[in-house]
Amino acid sequence: xxxxxxxxxxxxxxxxxxxxxxxxxxxxxxxxxxxxxxxxxxxxxxxxxxxxxxxxxxxxxxxxxxxxxxxxxxxxxxxxxxxxxxxxxxxxxxxxxxxxxxxxxxxxxxxxxxxxxxxxxxxxxxxxxxxxxxxxxxxxxxxxxxxxxxxxxxxxxxxxxxxxxxxxxxxxxxxxxxxxxxxxxxxxxxxxxxxxxxxxxxxxxxxxxxxxxxxxxxxxxxxxxxxxxxxxxxxxxxxxxxxxxxxxxxxxxxxxxxxxxxxxxxxxxxxxxxxxxxxxxxxxxxxxxxxxxxxxxxxxxxxxxxxxxxxxxxxxxxxxxxxxxxxxxxxxxxxxxxxxxxxxxxxxxxxxxxxxxxxxxxxxxxxxxxxxxxxxxxxxxxxxxxxxx
Numbered sequence: 001x002x003x004x005x006x007x008x009x010x011x012x013x014x015x016x017x018x019x020x021x022x023x024x025x026x027x028x029x030x031x032x033x034x035x036x037x038x039x040x041x042x043x044x045x046x047x048x049x050x051x052x053x054x055x056x057x058x059x060x061x062x063x064x065x066x067x068x069x070x071x072x073x074x075x076x077x078x079x080x081x082x083x084x085x086x087x088x089x090x091x092x093x094x095x096x097x098x099x100x101x102x103x104x105x106x107x108x109x110x111x112x113x114x115x116x117x118x119x120x121x122x123x124x125x126x127x128x129x130x131x132x133x134x135x136x137x138x139x140x141x142x143x144x145x146x147x148x149x150x151x152x153x154x155x156x157x158x159x160x161x162x163x164x165x166x167x168x169x170x171x172x173x174x175x176x177x178x179x180x181x182x183x184x185x186x187x188x189x190x191x192x193x194x195x196x197x198x199x200x201x202x203x204x205x206x207x208x209x210x211x212x213x214x215x216x217x218x219x220x221x222x223x224x225x226x227x228x229x230x231x232x233x234x235x236x237x238x239x240x241x242x243x244x245x246x247x248x249x250x251x252x253x254x255x256x257x258x259x260x261x262x263x264x265x266x267x268x269x270x271x272x273x274x275x276x277x278x279x280x281x282x283x284x285x286x287x288x289x290x291x292x293x294x295x296x297x298x299x300x301x302x303x304x305x306x307x308x309x310x311x312x313x314x315x316x317x318x319x320x321x322x323x324x325x326x327x328x329x330x331x332x333x334x335x336x337x338x339x340x341x342x343x344x345x346x347x348x349x350x351x352x353x354x355x356x357x358x359x360x361x362x363x364x365x366x367x368x369x370x371x372x373x374x375x376x377x378x379x380x381x382x383x384x385x386x387x388x389x
Contacts, residue, residue: 026147138353218252281308
């Protein structure tokens with residue numbers, strides 16, 4: 001085995017300084033294209049692989065940032081069907097039409113037996129992933145631009161404390177979604193590394209926080225529904241009671257209703273739980289229809305629950321927006337393709353991840369700075385489910 005090439009070999013081969021090689025490998029956008037090309041060609045020619053351990057010892061840093069997200073409650077559920085397939089040459093053909101279990105698809109031949117899809121059309125996926133994916137993508141991009149790798153972890157229940165302590169020992173800084181980890185544990189971890197709390201910009205601790213203006217966004221949307229459309233009977237489909245996003249959005253809704261009532265207008269309000277999920281939105285819509293005449297408008301605490309409401313209304317022949325207006329909050333891509341397209345409050349999910357990483361890096365640079373409370377703006381997107389006049 002020949003001796004592994006070092007950063008000194010790469011610098012000599014490319015005729016640049018060691019610092020330039022380091023910048024190319026950690027912050028390539030900071031280096032002129034021609035120099036970057038020459039260094040990368042030398043890296044490939046020599047077969048050089050940076051040593052994370054050596055770099056960590058030299059700089060007292062790992063070069064890695066952490067992002068901690070909630071775990072999935074379904075990981076302890078029943079074993080999926082595909083895990084019980086005994087003959088890998090016989091691939092099952094699954095009837096994945098709406099509701100599943102339709103008539104046979106014909107002779108599957110070598111494909112194996114035909115069977116209906118699982119009873120839930122969500123197929124075990126976590127609806128919140130649509131939100132987490134955008135946050136994660138923004139965090140990854142910003143970490144790369146800053147010369148860091150990103151370690152993503154998820155925990156649930158009693159495992160969270162163990163996992164947070166474990167990841168904290170492997171990274172230079174950590175971003176954590178609000179309510180995922182107890183505040184006292186985050187305070188403990190912050191004595192060792194910078195910690196930023198995502199999706200919550202409210203004060204209450206000495207940590208850095210990055211969130212969006214949930215109150216103003218939901219207030220503006222509710223004002224539009226009540227004032228412009230003149231809705232006098234509305235429903236609010238709420239998120240989880242321990243979610244900072246839900247608390248702020250519910251507050252924005254309540255303030256707009258109170259302000260409208262203060263003008264002498266009558267507004268009847270009904271609240272249904274939605275749990276930030278499409279299935280929760282379906283349950284809420286079913287409950288609203290079972291109660292009698294549906295409200296003029298259904299304002300949902302997030303897009304996933306709003307899409308669930310649209311599912312039920314479409315199935316039951318409820319005209320949206322002619323009979324009922326439906327709105328969401330977040331601005332996920334699925335809302336652009338629903339029928340009708342979903343009116344929503346768009347929050348900058350990718351920017352949330354980027355700002356979180358920038359805030360961690362700033363804390364690494366200036367550990368004694370006062371805690372930051374960053375609140376990102378939102379915007380209301382008026383689409384067909386609750387259109388402009």
